[in-house]
Amino acid sequence: MEAGGDTAAPAPGGAGGLEDTRFPGEETDDSEGVHAGPPHLGDGDLEETGSKAKDQPHSPSPLLHSEGPSSTRTCQLWDSAASESSPMGSPESGSGGQGGDPNDEDWRSQRKHVFVLSEAGKPIYSRYGSVEALSATMGVMTALVSFVQSAGDAIRAIYAEDHKLVFLQQGPLLLVAVSRTTQSAAQLRGELLAVHAQIVSTLTRASVARIFAHKQNYDLRRLLAGSERTLDRLLDSVEQDPGALLLGAVRCVPLARPTRDALGALLRRCTAPGLALSVLAVGGRLVTAAQERNVLAECRLDPADLQLLLDWVGAPAFAAGEAWAPVCLPRFNPDGFFYAYVARLDAMPVCLLLLGTQREAFHAMAACRRLVEDGMRALGAMRAFGETASFSNASSPNAPAYSVQAVGAPGLRHFLYKPLDIPDHHRQLPQFTSPELEAPYCREEERQRLSDLYHRLHARLHSTSRPLRLIYHVAEKETLLAWVTSKFELYTCLSPLVTKAGAILVVTKLLRWVRKEEDRLFIRYPPKYSTPPATSMDQAPHNGLFPGL
Amino acid sequence: MAEAQGSPGPWAAPDQPCVFKLVLLGSGSVGKSSLALRYVKDDFRSILPTVGCAFFTKVVELGVSSLKLEIWDTAGQEKYHSVCHLYFRGANAALLVYDITRKDSFHKAQQWLQDLEKEFPPGEVVVMLVGNKTDLSEEREVTFEEGQEFAESKRLLFMETSAKLNHQVSEVFSAVARELLRRRKREGPAQARDAAVALSGGPMRQVRCCTH
Numbered sequence: 001m002e003a004g005g006d007t008a009a010p011a012p013g014g015a016g017g018l019e020d021t022r023f024p025g026e027e028t029d030d031s032e033g034v035h036a037g038p039p040h041l042g043d044g045d046l047e048e049t050g051s052k053a054k055d056q057p058h059s060p061s062p063l064l065h066s067e068g069p070s071s072t073r074t075c076q077l078w079d080s081a082a083s084e085s086s087p088m089g090s091p092e093s094g095s096g097g098q099g100g101d102p103n104d105e106d107w108r109s110q111r112k113h114v115f116v117l118s119e120a121g122k123p124i125y126s127r128y129g130s131v132e133a134l135s136a137t138m139g140v141m142t143a144l145v146s147f148v149q150s151a152g153d154a155i156r157a158i159y160a161e162d163h164k165l166v167f168l169q170q171g172p173l174l175l176v177a178v179s180r181t182t183q184s185a186a187q188l189r190g191e192l193l194a195v196h197a198q199i200v201s202t203l204t205r206a207s208v209a210r211i212f213a214h215k216q217n218y219d220l221r222r223l224l225a226g227s228e229r230t231l232d233r234l235l236d237s238v239e240q241d242p243g244a245l246l247l248g249a250v251r252c253v254p255l256a257r258p259t260r261d262a263l264g265a266l267l268r269r270c271t272a273p274g275l276a277l278s279v280l281a282v283g284g285r286l287v288t289a290a291q292e293r294n295v296l297a298e299c300r301l302d303p304a305d306l307q308l309l310l311d312w313v314g315a316p317a318f319a320a321g322e323a324w325a326p327v328c329l330p331r332f333n334p335d336g337f338f339y340a341y342v343a344r345l346d347a348m349p350v351c352l353l354l355l356g357t358q359r360e361a362f363h364a365m366a367a368c369r370r371l372v373e374d375g376m377r378a379l380g381a382m383r384a385f386g387e388t389a390s391f392s393n394a395s396s397p398n399a400p401a402y403s404v405q406a407v408g409a410p411g412l413r414h415f416l417y418k419p420l421d422i423p424d425h426h427r428q429l430p431q432f433t434s435p436e437l438e439a440p441y442c443r444e445e446e447r448q449r450l451s452d453l454y455h456r457l458h459a460r461l462h463s464t465s466r467p468l469r470l471i472y473h474v475a476e477k478e479t480l481l482a483w484v485t486s487k488f489e490l491y492t493c494l495s496p497l498v499t500k501a502g503a504i505l506v507v508t509k510l511l512r513w514v515r516k517e518e519d520r521l522f523i524r525y526p527p528k529y530s531t532p533p534a535t536s537m538d539q540a541p542h543n544g545l546f547p548g549l
Numbered sequence: 550m551a552e553a554q555g556s557p558g559p560w561a562a563p564d565q566p567c568v569f570k571l572v573l574l575g576s577g578s579v580g581k582s583s584l585a586l587r588y589v590k591d592d593f594r595s596i597l598p599t600v601g602c603a604f605f606t607k608v609v610e611l612g613v614s615s616l617k618l619e620i621w622d623t624a625g626q627e628k629y630h631s632v633c634h635l636y637f638r639g640a641n642a643a644l645l646v647y648d649i650t651r652k653d654s655f656h657k658a659q660q661w662l663q664d665l666e667k668e669f670p671p672g673e674v675v676v677m678l679v680g681n682k683t684d685l686s687e688e689r690e691v692t693f694e695e696g697q698e699f700a701e702s703k704r705l706l707f708m709e710t711s712a713k714l715n716h717q718v719s720e721v722f723s724a725v726a727r728e729l730l731r732r733r734k735r736e737g738p739a740q741a742r743d744a745a746v747a748l749s750g751g752p753m754r755q756v757r758c759c760t761h
Contacts, residue, residue, distance in 0.1 A: 316596060323604070
């Protein structure tokens with residue numbers, strides 16, 4: 001099912017029977033009467049599905065379309081999968097409540113599943129439940145993929161009622177999302193790509209390929225042990241604090257421009273042999289970064305790579321001590337490792353990441369950190385961070401940035417704003433800003449609802465067949481306005497009682513506020529490449545003499 | 550490597566406390582980071598698996614003398630072994646940690662010992678076997694005697710700890726520190742300096758990658 005374009009308008013035909021695939025999350029009792037919805041022919045239909053799902057966001061029984069006789073081929077597969085796996089699944093389900101047994105109600109009721117498996121069908125990761133219990137289910141996925149492959153085609157997505165199944169093959173790995181959220185197939189694919197990037201970042205693409213070339217049924221979980229939580233966190237962030245992945249942009253810590261510039265200059269001054277990139281971050285948000293000219297020359301760091309690093313250093317694993325670990329930047333070079341030095345700076349919520357090419361440079365990097373630390377102390381940067389926000393718990397990825405109240409637009413609850421008119425654009429890193437999620441978006445379900453709405457609006461704005469510029473959407477519990485121009489991309493969430501005129505007023509106010517604050521909210525003039533210091537630091541004579549990756 | 554990077558070897562400056570390098574080894578989630586965190590920061594929390602290596606320093610006061618421990622907390626995960634082996638080099642002491650509720654982690658600790666023995670001549674490194682998680686003694690799979698017996702057969706120091714309850718944690722590090730000082734006095738500074746040079750250099754101490 002090779003669909004054109006990334007929105008993956010589901011193509012009919014091709015894999016005929018696949019349209020009728022049942023998802024195991026559906027009630028088994030319904031199975032006889034349920035056939036999947038009609039094949040959607042274009043984006044219009046896709047949107048319709050979206051609104052249906054939205055109207056009944058948590059309804060366990062989807063709207064059922066009985067569309068003629070169905071091919072039961074894949075249904076049988078699912079059924080057998082379910083029954084086969086139940087004996088081994090049941091003992092598991094006691095632990096943690098999410099056994100991963102496809103018959104398990106909790107497991108089925110999850111809104112979105114993400115699976116990673118090897119080409120041979122060996123389970124590697126499942127967001128919920130234990131992968132052992134899912135081996136039969138994963139076998140079905142492999143069967144689907146190879147069935148379509150045997151016809152010289154590649155399966156991209158299956159649309160079944162309110163479920164979307166998105167498939168992504170990356171080398172020897174198969175990634176599958178099974179979702180009944182409002183996310184479009186393109187958005188789900190983006191998430192799968194991020195999951196894959198995460199795996200590559202710990203293992204490199206080359207070593208994954210080598211491992212499976214060497215031994216096809218290798219159990220990759222051995223090597224990924226400990227990384228599952230990182231994947232969980234990544235997938236949770238999509239639903240709990242949307243923005244980064246959706247907009248393909250990083251979030252900055254609001255900071256007065258002189259302070260940020262001074263920090264940028266400081267990072268450029270502090271170098272070490274083999275240093276490629278220095279990043280200051282707070283709770284997964286960017287303060288500033290400096291790229292070393294000699295290493296990453298003429299190569300802009302991909303925002304996805306930067307985001308990956310920000311997520312990575314925001315992890316609680318780095319809460320203590322100084323860490324030294326290999327990390328791969330999948331967009332920059334999926335086959336090579338950098339070596340990362342990560343430390344939380346003394347008595348500050350700030351995390352410093354120093355990325356280098358030399359694997360024995362720990363002590364040089366530690367010395368570099370001390371320079372940065374001293375420099376920051378001299379700048380009084382701690383106070384600046386203190387003023388920005390109260391970072392009571394710096395290890396929390398949701399370290400508060402600012403409140404939506406700061407905008408001073410009553411009725412505005414939340415927004416995502418991504419500037420598109422940044423000076424020196426080709427060198428610039430995409431950024432976005434958004435306030436802290438406050439009431440009523442405190443509980444998980446509410447955040448999910450908001451995330452769903454944002455995803456839905458985003459999909460409409462970026463639809464390849466019928467893109468929109470402006471959407472005013474009245475939902476059940478809030479009103480949303482999404483707007484994309486040549487200068488910005490904006491998603492606002494407003495009180496449900498707002499009128500259309502009121503919404504426009506709020507948005508005008510917000511835009512004015514952003515313009516006033518943009519020097520603080522964004523890195524407007526990103527630091528140029530750092531150059532080897534003219535008056536050299538003691539042990540950093542040059543930065544161009546190390547081998548490449 | 551330590552010397553090359555400007556980190557002084559154990560006998561660099563006479564006035565400064567001696568610096569010793571200690572590595573924590575063992576399979577995943579046996580409590581290596583928890584031991585380090587408890588010892589260095591007197592803190593316990595459920596932490597995620599260590600990424601790569603984590604580095605701590607702590608000055609140990611032992612009556613009249615004091616010494617500085619550079620603690621390398623390595624990741625138990627297999628994927629990081631290649632980078633962690635780097636930090637074998639120049640190590641003066643190693644803690645082989647296992648989880649008393651997991652037999653496999655005990656076996657793994659024995660494997661780590663073999664790895665260590667390949668890297669160092671016997672007696673060069675102070676090795677202590679540490680059975681962690683005594684707070685979970687109801688689920689114990691490795692008896693105290695088993696641990697002790699193995700440790701004695703290999704002439705290792707041995708202790709059981711609970712990082713969670715802060716049971717015997719600082720004792721472990723003090724015991725290692727005491728042993729380091731004792732050996733140093735016995736060997737005398739001259740020999741020790743030679744040993745330090747040998748530690749940093751020898752081609753036989755090539756980094757071994759056991760990953761694949």
